[in-house]
Amino acid sequence: MRLRASIDNIDAALIHLLAERFKCTQQVGELKAREGMPPADPAREEAQIARLRDLADQAGLDPTFAEKFLNFVIAEVIHHHEAIAGS
Numbered sequence: 001m002r003l004r005a006s007i008d009n010i011d012a013a014l015i016h017l018l019a020e021r022f023k024c025t026q027q028v029g030e031l032k033a034r035e036g037m038p039p040a041d042p043a044r045e046e047a048q049i050a051r052l053r054d055l056a057d058q059a060g061l062d063p064t065f066a067e068k069f070l071n072f073v074i075a076e077v078i079h080h081h082e083a084i085a086g087s
Contacts, residue, residue: 022077029081039081045074 032039049067056066 018073021073022080025077026080026084029077029084032081033085033087039085040078048074 029039031037049070052066052070053063056063
C-alpha cells in the first residue's frame with residue numbers, strides 16, 4: 001500500500017535526522033566537557049521548546065506532543081553529555 005510505504009520512508013528519515021542531531025550534540029558535549037561547562041543548559045532548552053512548540057503549531061502538529069518528544073530527546077542528550085563529562 002502506498003500510504004504504508006510513505007510512512008516507512010518518513011520513519012527512516014526521522015531516524016536519520018535523529019542520528020544526525022545526535023552527532024551534533026555529541027560534539028557539543030565534547031566542547032562542554034573541555035570547557036568545564038555543565039551538561040544541561042536550561043535557558044537554551046526552554047527557548048528550543050518554545051520555538052518548536054510554535055513550529056509544531058504552524059505545522060498542524062499538537063504542540064504538547066512536540067514538547068514531550070523534545071523533552072525526551074533533550075533528556076537523552078543531557079545523559080550523553082553527563083557521560084562525556086564523566087569520562
